[in-house]
Amino acid sequence: MSRGEPMNIHIRPSFTQVTITLIITMIFSSMPLAARDPVSDRSSEGMVSTACSAATAVGVAILEMGGNAVDAAVATGFALAVTFPSAGNIGGGGFMLARMDSGTVFFIDFREKAPLAASGNMYLDLTGEVIEGMSTIGHRACGVPGTVAGLYMAWEMYGTLEWEELLEPSIRLAEQGFTIDSHLASSLQKLMKYDTGYPGLRKFYGENGSPMAPEDTMVQPELGRVLKMIARDGPEAFYRGTIAEMIVREMEKGGGLITMDDLNDYRSLLREPVIGSYRGHTVISAPPPSSGGIVLLEILNILEGFDIPGSDRGRAGVEHLMIEAERRAYSDRALFLGDPDFIEMPLGRLLSREYATRLRNSIGEKAIASSSLGEALSGPYESEETTHYSIADGEGNVVAVTTTLNSAYGSKVVVEGAGFLMNNEMDDFSSKPGVPNIYGLVGGKANAIEPGKRMLSSMTPTIVLRDDKPLLVLGSPGGSTIITTVARIIVNIIDLCMSPQEAVSDGRIHHQWMPDKVYFEKGTIKKSTLEDLESRGHILVERSPIGDAQVIMIQENEMCGVSDPRRGGSSRGARKVVRKGVE
Ligand code: DON
Numbered sequence: 389m390s391r392g393e394p395m396n397i398h399i400r401p402s403f404t405q406v407t408i409t410l411i412i413t414m415i416f417s418s419m420p421l422a423a424r425d426p427v428s429d430r431s432s433e434g435m436v437s438t439a440c441s442a443a444t445a446v447g448v449a450i451l452e453m454g455g456n457a458v459d460a461a462v463a464t465g466f467a468l469a470v471t472f473p474s475a476g477n478i479g480g481g482g483f484m485l486a487r488m489d490s491g492t493v494f495f496i497d498f499r500e501k502a503p504l505a506a507s508g509n510m511y512l513d514l515t516g517e518v519i520e521g522m523s524t525i526g527h528r529a530c531g532v533p534g535t536v537a538g539l540y541m542a543w544e545m546y547g548t549l550e551w552e553e554l555l556e557p558s559i560r561l562a563e564q565g566f567t568i569d570s571h572l573a574s575s576l577q578k579l580m581k582y583d584t585g586y587p588g589l590r591k592f593y594g595e596n597g598s599p600m601a602p603e604d605t606m607v608q609p610e611l612g613r614v615l616k617m618i619a620r621d622g623p624e625a626f627y628r629g630t631i632a633e634m635i636v637r638e639m640e641k642g643g644g645l646i647t648m649d650d651l652n653d654y655r656s657l658l659r660e661p662v663i664g665s666y667r668g669h670t671v672i673s674a675p676p677p678s679s680g681g682i683v684l685l686e687i688l689n690i691l692e693g694f695d696i697p698g699s700d701r702g703r704a705g706v707e708h709l710m711i712e713a714e715r716r717a718y719s720d721r722a723l724f725l726g727d728p729d730f731i732e733m734p735l736g737r738l739l740s741r742e743y744a745t746r747l748r749n750s751i752g753e754k755a756i757a758s759s760s761l762g763e764a765l766s767g768p769y770e771s772e773e774t775t776h777y778s779i780a781d782g783e784g785n786v787v788a789v790t791t792t793l794n795s796a797y798g799s800k801v802v803v804e805g806a807g808f809l810m811n812n813e814m815d816d817f818s819s820k821p822g823v824p825n826i827y828g829l830v831g832g833k834a835n836a837i838e839p840g841k842r843m844l845s846s847m848t849p850t851i852v853l854r855d856d857k858p859l860l861v862l863g864s865p866g867g868s869t870i871i872t873t874v875a876r877i878i879v880n881i882i883d884l885c886m887s888p889q890e891a892v893s894d895g896r897i898h899h900q901w902m903p904d905k906v907y908f909e910k911g912t913i914k915k916s917t918l919e920d921l922e923s924r925g926h927i928l929v930e931r932s933p934i935g936d937a938q939v940i941m942i943q944e945n946e947m948c949g950v951s952d953p954r955r956g957g958s959s960r961g962a963r964k965v966v967r968k969g970v971e
Contacts, residue, residue: 533654687871720738758901779861
């Protein structure tokens with residue numbers, strides 16, 4: 389593939405260099421996890437933080453062969469589709485936020501869309517009740533995928549290497565295989581229970597018919613073939629050609645709604661990111677159809693009026709303020725936010741200083757009931773899977789991408805002959821006003837299902853600038869908890885002066901308006917803090933670890949990459965970068 393105008397002309401190294409890097413990676417990938425997965429790393433040449441060491445290695449290899457952060461982000465995205473199949477994808481969607489060294493900021497929305505045949509009551513029975521599982525599993529749960537269009541758009545705008553070169557590492561990982569680590573092995577183990585209904589999942593099993601174990605090699609020939617088609621023909625192959633035909637055939641087999649028209653019509657979109665400020669820093673984040681940036685900035689705008697850095701409030705006092713800010717911002721999420729191409733949203737008002745002051749003034753020493761901000765509903769809180777990666781190159785370009793199939797392994801539907809999973813993103817719509825989705829989130833008309841509409845997301849790829857230079861590149865998976873995870877890391881670094889490692893490791897507390905509960909990570913918050921919060925009237929619920937943040941902090945040209953110790957991610961710095969124009 390080639391584009392009209394190359395953005396940068398430079399002499400590229402041969403494939404030898406990237407091959408050597410990948411061979412080194414393969415050697416590393418047979419080492420024990422602790423030795424090969426730096427949770428944090430430093431470099432001034434470039435940094436890649438992802439949820440998976442094999443994908444990190446691909447991003448680093450692209451940087452080292454002279455690609456920029458956008459090239460690395462595209463290659464890493466495809467690599468995650470091979471090596472992190474629970475969330476990395478070509479059958480899902482996501483958002484890319486980037487800031488180029490020139491100061492140009494761009495945001496690519498490659499969120500899935502409801503198929504044209506979708507309707508507001510498609511998940512309701514004749515009595516108007518939500519049919520359990522229909523929006524979360526199987527063919528009807530699938531939205532029209534956006535990832536291939538989005539990554540291609542990024543490459544067309546700012547890529548400097550050839551498109552095929554960016555896919556080459558993932559084709560190799562699919563065809564030649566990669567070594568499974570303990571995280572992937574245990575998540576495949578959990579997937580097993582779905583294989584009778586969704587036999588395509590058996591592609592993840594070993595030759596003996598049982599789930600793969602750590603140190604096994606996962607080879608995915610069908611996925612390799614599909615990636616080769618994308619390398620050769622770009623999105624045309626996925627949205628119009630052979631892959632599109634395979635998706636439509638798969639949908640017809642299982643009563644799914646996605647047609648050839650849906651695929652032909654899909655476009656990734658450039659949107660204006662939301663930009664705000666927090667204690668002198670510029671915060672750039674995801675606009676609708678993500679709620680991420682709006683809710684994040686609402687929380688930060690409220691907090692900015694409190695003296696957090698110098699206060700003697702103690703941990704519980706700060707937590708109380710964060711919880712109350714979150715309660716208010718998430719209530720606005722449910723009421724107002726959705727796809728900007730379908731609804732009007734009062735974004736100016738939600739992000740105004742006056743509105744933040746009003747909300748701040750309503751916060752006292754005690755918890756208020758969420759129901760006083762709207763109608764009370766509570767909901768379940770289930771498993772989560774998405775993935776975020778952050779990339780910085782040595783030239784000052786930074787990229788934050790959050791991408792997902794929604795829950796782990798999406799709809800569990802593997803496209804026959806194509807070897808990739810389809811998303812279950814339709815569950816991010818509000819199937820019925822007030823009825824919670826898998827993240828316990830409720831919504832109403834703003835996020836109701838309509839043909840061709842994008843479902844509301846919480847994904848929050850974010851860039852924070854200090855003195856007009858990137859300071860933080862960050863994001864996380866975690867469904868509804870994504871936004872509070874990002875807010876906490878920003879507050880930890882800017883207000884509480886934590887190192888990036890401390891800020892990421894720090895225990896997480898989350899409130900999302902409904903259900904009216906404060907979730908805290910088991911074993912991470914002091915008893916005295918929890919008791920103090922309870923005495924203020926908060927209802928506390930212990931839960932499993934929250935999020936899997938991937939953060940890069942840049943100070944005086946040194947990049948510190950931090951992968952969340954909660955899961956198995958890896959941050960790695962680039963070492964010997966081949967400079968543009970130098971052989
Ligand atoms: O777009 C969203 O907000 C969700 N589909 C994200 C899912 C997610 O983060 C699950 N992750 N752990």
